[in-house]
Amino acid sequence: MAKYYLTTTLPYVNAAPHLGHALEFVQADVLARSRRAAGDEVVFNTGTDEHGLKIYRKALEEGKDPAAYVAEYAAKFDDLKHALNLSYTNFIRTHTPEHMAAAQEFWRRCAATGDIYKKQYAVKYCVGCELEKTDSELVDGACPIHPSLTLETIEEKNYFFRFSKYQVPLLALYRARPDFVVPEARLREITSFVERGLTDFSISRLKAKMPWGVPVPDDADHVVYVWFDALVNYISTLGWPHSASAEGEAPRGTPETFSEWWGSVERPNAVQVAGKDNLRQQSAMWQAMLMSADLPPSKQIFIHGFIGIDGQKMAKSAGNIIDPFVIAEKYGTDALRYYLLRELPAYEDGDFSIAKFEEAYNGSLANGLGNLVSRVVKMAATANCALPKPRAEAGVRADTVETLDAVPEFDTLWKAYDEGLAEFNFKAAADAVWAAIAMTDRHIQSTEPFKKMKTDPEAAKRDILALLADIRAIALHLAPMLPGTSEKILAAVMAPSSDFKPLFPRLH
RNA sequence: GCCAGGGUAGCUCAAUGGUGGAGCAGGGCUUUCAUAAGGCCAAGGAUGUGGGUUCGAAUCCCGCCCCUGGUACCA
Numbered sequence: 001m002a003k004y005y006l007t008t009t010l011p012y013v014n015a016a017p018h019l020g021h022a023l024e025f026v027q028a029d030v031l032a033r034s035r036r037a038a039g040d041e042v043v044f045n046t047g048t049d050e051h052g053l054k055i056y057r058k059a060l061e062e063g064k065d066p067a068a069y070v071a072e073y074a075a076k077f078d079d080l081k082h083a084l085n086l087s088y089t090n091f092i093r094t095h096t097p098e099h100m101a102a103a104q105e106f107w108r109r110c111a112a113t114g115d116i117y118k119k120q121y122a123v124k125y126c127v128g129c130e131l132e133k134t135d136s137e138l139v140d141g142a143c144p145i146h147p148s149l150t151l152e153t154i155e156e157k158n159y160f161f162r163f164s165k166y167q168v169p170l171l172a173l174y175r176a177r178p179d180f181v182v183p184e185a186r187l188r189e190i191t192s193f194v195e196r197g198l199t200d201f202s203i204s205r206l207k208a209k210m211p212w213g214v215p216v217p218d219d220a221d222h223v224v225y226v227w228f229d230a231l232v233n234y235i236s237t238l239g240w241p242h243s244a245s246a247e248g249e250a251p252r253g254t255p256e257t258f259s260e261w262w263g264s265v266e267r268p269n270a271v272q273v274a275g276k277d278n279l280r281q282q283s284a285m286w287q288a289m290l291m292s293a294d295l296p297p298s299k300q301i302f303i304h305g306f307i308g309i310d311g312q313k314m315a316k317s318a319g320n321i322i323d324p325f326v327i328a329e330k331y332g333t334d335a336l337r338y339y340l341l342r343e344l345p346a347y348e349d350g351d352f353s354i355a356k357f358e359e360a361y362n363g364s365l366a367n368g369l370g371n372l373v374s375r376v377v378k379m380a381a382t383a384n385c386a387l388p389k390p391r392a393e394a395g396v397r398a399d400t401v402e403t404l405d406a407v408p409e410f411d412t413l414w415k416a417y418d419e420g421l422a423e424f425n426f427k428a429a430a431d432a433v434w435a436a437i438a439m440t441d442r443h444i445q446s447t448e449p450f451k452k453m454k455t456d457p458e459a460a461k462r463d464i465l466a467l468l469a470d471i472r473a474i475a476l477h478l479a480p481m482l483p484g485t486s487e488k489i490l491a492a493v494m495a496p497s498s499d500f501k502p503l504f505p506r507l508h
Numbered sequence: 509g510c511c512a513g514g515g516u517a518g519c520u521c522a523a524u525g526g527u528g529g530a531g532c533a534g535g536g537c538u539u540u541c542a543u544a545a546g547g548c549c550a551a552g553g554a555u556g557u558g559g560g561u562u563c564g565a566a567u568c569c570c571g572c573c574c575c576u577g578g579u580a581c582c583a
Contacts (some may be wrong), residue, residue, distance in 0.1 A: 033550090050547055089534085123581085163580090163581090164581090185512065186511090186512095186577095187578090188511090188512060189511080189512060189513090189577075190578095192512065192579090193511090193578070193579075195511095196510095196511085196580090197581080197582095198580080198581080199580065199581030199582065200581075201580075201581075216582055248555080253543080276577075276578095279538090279578085280578090283579095284580095291543055305574095305577095317524095334527070343520090345520080346523080348513090348514095348576090348577095351520090356519095356520095357555060358531085359532075359533080363530095363531090363532065363533095364532095365544055366543060366545080367543075368545095370542095370543065371542055371545045372542080372545095373542090374541090374542050374543060374545085375541050375542030375543090375546075376541080377542090377543085378541065378542060379541050379542085381542080412558090431531090435529090440523080441545095441546055441547075442546085442547070443546090444541075445539075445544075445546065445548090446516080446547085447545045448539085448540095448541085449541075450540070450541035450542090451538095451539095451540090451541090453541080464541095497567080501543095502543045503543090504543080504544095505543065506543050506544090
């Protein structure tokens with residue numbers, strides 16, 4: 001049984017979850033569910049990034065203790081598990097003793113390699129981004145993403161990470177693994193970035209100014225810069241360093257598991273999902289940090305785009321933040337998952353609007369999937385036939401289940417489906433399922449089992465059994481994407497009822 | 509400025525040298541098993557622009573216009 005390790009980035013808990021978070025979680029969830037269905041053992045990690053200046057200030061603003069503040073927000077993000085029906089196995093919070101100890105140990109290893117040193121530092125800094133800004137990045141002297149915030153000038157002695165040392169190894173990594181970053185355009189982007197040369201970056205802050213972070217080992221005056229701390233979650237969630245083969249460390253949990261999950265240099269195993277704003281952190285900074293700590297790189301990093309709202313950027317200042325809880329509550333979890341997976345471009349920015357959402361809902365969910373299932377289930381109920389329970393349990397792939405193929409062309413569609421998922425092309429995978437739905441609708445029209453029921457009941461029964469099998473194949477392929485809907489269909493094909501309720505009631 | 513990607517039907521996109529396709533929306537016809545659902549048909553495009561290469565260009569080359577993303581750090 002293969003081990004599949006998958007992680008999202010950790011949302012920074014300075015604001016409530018929005019549609020962009022939902023996109024990343026749902027995409028990752030599809031990967032996790034499909035691998036589980038294929039028989040892999042899966043660790044699916046997510047969580048919350050809880051340190052840094054912005055959070056510290058926000059907590060004080062709200063008159064809260066930072067620890068209480070981040071705990072409250074972590075709970076909000078964890079609630080998405082139910083609202084979006086997510087199957088993550090790990091939810092890591094960076095403000096926990098285990099993670100903080102891991103971040104410190106990671107620091108020590110980089111220091112031992114000679115990659116951490118102290119130097120005088122002066123730079124403009126955007127509190128909104130938690131990132132340093134150069135003049136070339138500024139628009140009218142302000143951060144383009146947070147124009148209302150005043151840039152701070154930081155001038156202090158900080159610890160630096162020897163990023164520059166890893167230019168050549170990073171380029172070698174990119175060259176050796178053409179699918180290290182998906183899509184390709186993003187790999188080219190990061191390659192070009194690294195080719196232009198790397199400069200060491202600051203990885204600490206003066207505790208006197210910013211106490212909310214992981215203490216720097218052996219230096220009480222500094223805390224670890226939030227990025228350096230947060231990225232370590234990908235391995236601390238696996239129990240690193242305690243479960244690693246670190247000498248003198250007492251194993252925690254199952255000792256040998258870290259390298260099985262994270263992988264080795266020869267066979268890296270960690271798949272990361274991140275937004276395009278995180279390209280640099282995930283595919284360059286984090287990889288260099290891993291090299292420095294003598295740990296294997298990630299296996300693959302998938303970069304998704306952003307979601308615009310009615311053609312505009314989603315932003316607090318624009319007042320157009322879409323709350324995934326609200327959408328899921330109103331239209332259903334699977335309706336939201338459907339939109340995120342199929343109605344957005346695979347690798348680029350997409351757009352959301354209530355009008356588009358409702359159009360897609362009616363067209364593909366109510367009229368397409370829902371109606372097909374209704375018509376087949378009702379015919380089956382009338383003809384009094386049903387599929388036997390599958391020999392294997394639910395979750396087994398369709399091709400391993402006995403089917404009476406009414407529509408043999410499904411095979412090519414399922415191939416496209418598999419290829420889509422392998423390339424993180426959720427839209428392509430979903431398109432294959434909807435092509436199967438359309439094909440089945442056409443098949444019903446051309447074979448007319450509803451007429452045969454009156455003239456030749458036995459022939460009708462054969463047709464309908466085959467249709468039930470097709471619906472089941474569709475449901476099994478739908479399972480990673482729309483798990484709740486898939487379950488309903490699988491239940492219905494084994495016990496068709498004339499009271500079957502529409503899966504997605506049409507919106508008017 | 510530089511790097512990368514893009515500009516194709518009303519909308520979202522496909523088609524990397526061989527008669528421009530699909531989905532959705534809009535139009536017409538039609539079935540009745542189904543959620544006023546389904547099916548069929550037609551319409552809809554000087555492929556941003558100006559040149560060039562070629563028997564042949566959405567596709568390759570050059571110029572231009574526009575859009576998107578990136579452009580850390582040092583000076």
